[in-house]
Amino acid sequence: MHQFPPSDALQFFVGDAIAQVRLDPFSLQFSFEGMRRLVVEHRIEHADPDGTIWAYDCQATERAPVVLQRLLNLRIVAIEREELRLTFRFGNGSTLAVMSELGPYESGHIYAPEIGFTVF
Known part of the structure; x- marks a missing residue:
């Protein structure tokens, strides 16, 4: 539906x-x-520190397993934004990339006290 907000507007996630x-x-x-x-309704890619990629498509009929519990309580050290990709980098080397797509439906949304409610 929309691109992500600029990365400087999302730096509150760091830490x-x-x-x-x-x-x-x-x-x-x-x-x-x-x-x-953060609510994701499209796709994510979770990468472990060793580079193993765990892709997940929220709309797919057959979905791959997820190991997202590995990200719990890890500090976010950086956030990077491309037009249709928002990547969280964690202190242990893991990443979580959230994908958006342009089209008539939303791919998800972010709620944060700093910016309110943002649809992507």
Whole structure:
């Protein structure tokens, strides 16, 4: 639906950590220690420190397994943004990339006290 906000507008995620992950039929929901929330309705790629990629498509009929519990309580050390990709980098070398797509439907949303509610 939309591109992600500029990376400088999302730097409040640096230093925060994922406290909870919820898996729904058509979304992944991430709650952060800092009272922020990320809902993904499109795709993610989670990379372990060794480079193993765990891709997950929220809309696919057959879904791959996830090991997102490995990201719990890890501090975010950097956030990078491309037009349709938002990447969280963690202190242990893991990454979580959230994908968006342009089209008539939303790919997810971010809620943070700093920016309110943002749809991507």
